[in-house]
Structures are given as structure tokens and as C-alpha cells.
Amino acid sequence: MPATSLDQVVSLCKRRGFVFPGSEIYGGLANTWDYGPLGVELKNKVKQEWWNHFIRSRADMVGQDAAILMNPRVWEASGHVSSFSDPLVDCKKCKARFRGDKLIEEKLGAAGAGVLKIDQVQPMLAAKKIPCPNCGSCDWSPAKHFNLMFKTQQGVVEGEGADIYMRPETAQGIFVNFKNVLNTMRPRLPFGIGQIGKAFRNEITPGNFTFRTREFEQMEIEYFVEPKGKNAIFNEWKESVWDWYRSLGIADTRLRIREHEKDELSHYSSRTIDIEYEFPWGWGELFGLADRGDYDLSQHQKFSGEDLSYTDPDDATRKFLPHVIEPSFGCDRTVLTFLIEAYTEEELPNGDVRTVMKFDRRLAPVDVAILPLSKKEPLLQKAEEIRKSLVDQTNLSVDFDVTGSIGKRYRRQDEIGTPLCITVDFGTVGEDDAQGAKDTVTIRDRDTLKQERVAIGKLREAIASTWK
Numbered sequence: 001m002p003a004t005s006l007d008q009v010v011s012l013c014k015r016r017g018f019v020f021p022g023s024e025i026y027g028g029l030a031n032t033w034d035y036g037p038l039g040v041e042l043k044n045k046v047k048q049e050w051w052n053h054f055i056r057s058r059a060d061m062v063g064q065d066a067a068i069l070m071n072p073r074v075w076e077a078s079g080h081v082s083s084f085s086d087p088l089v090d091c092k093k094c095k096a097r098f099r100g101d102k103l104i105e106e107k108l109g110a111a112g113a114g115v116l117k118i119d120q121v122q123p124m125l126a127a128k129k130i131p132c133p134n135c136g137s138c139d140w141s142p143a144k145h146f147n148l149m150f151k152t153q154q155g156v157v158e159g160e161g162a163d164i165y166m167r168p169e170t171a172q173g174i175f176v177n178f179k180n181v182l183n184t185m186r187p188r189l190p191f192g193i194g195q196i197g198k199a200f201r202n203e204i205t206p207g208n209f210t211f212r213t214r215e216f217e218q219m220e221i222e223y224f225v226e227p228k229g230k231n232a233i234f235n236e237w238k239e240s241v242w243d244w245y246r247s248l249g250i251a252d253t254r255l256r257i258r259e260h261e262k263d264e265l266s267h268y269s270s271r272t273i274d275i276e277y278e279f280p281w282g283w284g285e286l287f288g289l290a291d292r293g294d295y296d297l298s299q300h301q302k303f304s305g306e307d308l309s310y311t312d313p314d315d316a317t318r319k320f321l322p323h324v325i326e327p328s329f330g331c332d333r334t335v336l337t338f339l340i341e342a343y344t345e346e347e348l349p350n351g352d353v354r355t356v357m358k359f360d361r362r363l364a365p366v367d368v369a370i371l372p373l374s375k376k377e378p379l380l381q382k383a384e385e386i387r388k389s390l391v392d393q394t395n396l397s398v399d400f401d402v403t404g405s406i407g408k409r410y411r412r413q414d415e416i417g418t419p420l421c422i423t424v425d426f427g428t429v430g431e432d433d434a435q436g437a438k439d440t441v442t443i444r445d446r447d448t449l450k451q452e453r454v455a456i457g458k459l460r461e462a463i464a465s466t467w468k
């Protein structure tokens with residue numbers, strides 16, 4: 001069973017060093033979060049799995065890493081300056097501000113809110129008597145467009161710099177490099193370019209922990225295709241992303257696909273689906289897949305004056321703008337989903353209840369913990385030898401913990417999701433046969449709690465054999 005409330009996860013994240021409130025010693029900064037020592041390991045592993053699966057292991061994919069700050073014309077061409085906005089409504093009574101469509105969505109479901117025009121938002125809030133979440137009154141201002149891009153200034157002389165934007169998505173960094181990738185890598189259609197990086201949106205109502213923040217990370221792919229046959233490719237992406245989430249441990253009973261209604265689609269998209277996860281507060285978007293046609297390349301071609309067409313390598317007379325299928329993952333939402341899904345409270349045979357993070361082995365922040373049974377010297381030295389040999393000879397992340405009773409240390413490793421604990425005891429150092437033979441250690445499995453005695457010389461093999 002996953003977490004049933006977000007509080008369970010937020011509190012474990014704070015207690016165990018996954019995620020801390022941002023700028024905490026200064027009283028925080030609304031809805032900013034910092035990944036702590038274990039959180040950054042988890043997040044890096046998610047990114048690494050994604051990169052290996054969707055980029056490195058595929059012959060049709062390449063990666064890149066574009067700058068966050070881009071020429072402001074990019075955002076005119078992409079349509080973000082004119083239309084990257086959400087409907088903002090003010091509560092006339094308490095002056096709190098909200099996203100009108102989200103208030104309606106919470107009441108009527110996603111499809112109902114997405115199709116509304118800006119001047120229909122306030123009448124709908126009134127008709128459905130949707131109250132202000134802050135003060136409970138129902139007295140809303142008409143909705144107005146609120147552009148979500150963060151604007152800043154580039155240049156050293158105050159007031160004389162050019163206005164530039166913090167990118168609200170990584171996608172445009174890929175489109176503007178399309179020609180560079182074509183010229184340097186000579187790919188054939190269909191092919192894709194992927195990127196992981198930060199994006200910034202001045203969200204009206206951030207919240208639900210790291211689900212909606214103003215600074216977040218995306219893992220995006222722009223997959224360039226011939227217009228003919230693109231529906232089949234769209235479906236392949238839908239399935240491959242669904243399978244990726246499942247293969248890393250998300251139960252498909254808590255995943256669903258939501259196809260966007262025709263009048264809910266962005267102006268550039270002819271088809272969009274979301275993969276949603278059932279978060280403790282309800283269904284929410286985890287991933288989006290959009291058919292963007294040739295909108296982006298044609299806009300950038302128009303605004304930049306550069307020829308962005310692709311020439312068929314088998315027929316040089318065929319020059320055209322490829323269409324784009326865009327699989328777009330929220331990295332932080334994906335990490336949050338793995339945290340929620342892994343969270344388990346279960347009763348042990350002795351009646352104790354333990355909290356255990358049942359991360360897929362590939363995502364666990366710590367792979368193996370070495371736990372000397374006592375702080376006595378021969379044990380510490382042996383344990384340190386084992387730690388060092390694992391670190392030197394494998395890619396495993398290895399924790400070393402000598403503090404507290406062995407039971408408490410197991411509980412701690414369960415709470416951070418460490419799949420294997422290796423206990424070094426007096427048997428290991430040849431001082432107590434009853435604990436085990438000399439030069440053997442105990443391996444404890446996080447999920448089955450099974451303990452096995454293994455020769456130190458066979459430790460690497462034994463660890464490897466527990467991987468799927």
C-alpha cells in the first residue's frame with residue numbers, strides 16, 4: 001500500500017533527509033523545497049534511469065543540455081509571451097488569488113475546467129457556488145490572464161538591460177538546436193532529442209509538496225517524425241512511458257490515461273494525453289504526451305529566418321518540416337510519485353509496525369548498508385574493509401552505520417529504502433562461532449526480512465543475485 005496521506009511522506013522526507021523546506025532557517029520561501037542527501041541520490045537515480053532508458057539505450061535518440069536563459073524572441077515565436085497564462089481570480093473578500101480553472105477542476109473534474117474560456121470562469125464559479133478556499137466566501141473577480149513566465153533582466157547596468165525570461169519549459173531549447181543536431185549528428189527520421197533541466201513558472205497556486213512548484217525540473221523529449229504514420233508513433237510512446245513507470249514499481253491501478261477533449265487542446269496540438277497518478281489528494285498529471293505538428297519548427301523558422309527543414313537522405317528533392325511528438329515528464333512529480341508509491345507501513349511477525357520505503361532496487365538512494373554489530377575494533381576494521389572493497393569494485397552506494405542498536409539501524413535503513421543490510425558480527429572476525437563462521441556476514445533483505453549467511457569472498461555475487 002502506498003502512502004494514504006501526503007503528510008506521511010512529507011514528514012518522512014524531512015526526518016530522513018530526502019526533502020527539506022527551502023530556506024528553512026529564514027522561515028522558508030513559500031513552496032520551495034530542497035533535496036537533502038538522500039533525496040538528491042533518489043532524484044539522480046530517477047534521472048539516470050530515464051536517461052539510460054529513453055536516450056542512451058536507443059539508437060534513434062540523442063541528448064543535449066541547453067541554457068536556461070534564451071533569446072527573448074524564442075518565447076515570442078513559441079507563443080509563450082502572448083498566451084502562456086492561467087486564469088487568475090481574486091477573492092473580493094479576503095484578496096487571496098487562485099487559478100480559476102483549478103478551482104472548477106476540483107469540483108467538476110479536469111475536462112470541465114479545461115474547455116472554459118476566460119470570461120466563463122467567474123460565472124461558472126458563481127453558478128457552482130465554489131467558495132474561496134481561504135475564507136469560504138463566494139465573491140469572485142472576473143478572471144484575467146496571468147502570464148506564468150518569470151521575467152528578469154540581463155546586463156550589468158540597472159534599468160538598461162534587456163528583459164529576458166527564465167525558461168518555462170525545456171522544450172524550446174531543443175527546437176532551437178534542431179538544426180545543429182541535424183548538421184552534426186546526421187540523424188534520420190524518426191529521431192528524438194531529449195533533455196533534463198530546470199524550468200520556472202510563476203504558478204498562481206503552488207502546493208501539494210513538490211507536485212506544483214515555481215522552480216522544477218523536466219525530462220523532455222521532442223521526437224521528430226514524418227507526418228504520415230505519426231499516430232502509431234504517438235501510441236508507441238504512450239505505451240513505452242506507461243511501461244517505464246510500471247517497470248519502476250508504480251502499480252497500474254494507480255495510473256490512468258486522460259485523453260484531452262478537442263476543445264481543451266493547446267492551439268498547437270492535435271492530440272494530447274496525460275498519464276495521471278492517483279496521489280493521496282486525487283488524480284494528478286505526471287506526464288504529458290502531445291502531437292505538436294510542425295508548429296514549433298515553423299514558428300522558429302519564421303521568427304529566426306533560418307531554414308529548419310529536413311531533407312530526405314534518400315530523395316534530396318523532399319524537403320519538409322518534420323512533425324513533433326512530445327513526451328514530457330515532470331522530474332519532481334516523478335520523484336514524488338516514487339516516494340508515495342514506495343511508502344509502506346506494515347506489521348512485523350513480532351507485532352511491531354515498521355515503515356519501509358519499498359523503492360525499486362534501481363532507485364533506492366542507498367544500495368547496501370554495512371552495519372557492524374558492535375563498535376569494537378576488530379568488527380569496525382573488518383566492516384570498513386568490506387565497505388571499501390564494495391565501493392572500489394562496484395558502483396553501489398554504500399552506507400556505513402554504527403550508531404544505536406542493530407534493530408534501530410535496521411528500522412532506519414527500512415525507512416530510507418535500503419534493499420540490503422550487511423551485518424558484521426563476532427562470527428565474522430572469528431570470535432564467536434555461534435554467530436557464524438569466520439569471514440562470513442549476514443545479508444538481510446529489506447522486503448522479505450530473510451537473513452542469509454554469506455562468505456565475504458562471495459559477497460558481490462550474492463548482492464548481484466538479489467537484483468531482478
Ligand code: ATP
Binds near residue numbers: 287328329331
Ligand atoms: P499542470 O496542468 O499540472 O499545470 P501542465 O499541463 O502545464 O501541468 P506541461 O506544460 O505539460 O504541464 O509540463 C510537462 C510536465 O512538467 C507535467 O506533466 C508535470 O509533470 C511537470 N510540471 C509542470 N508544471 C509543474 C510545476 N509547476 N511543478 C512541478 N512540475 C510541473
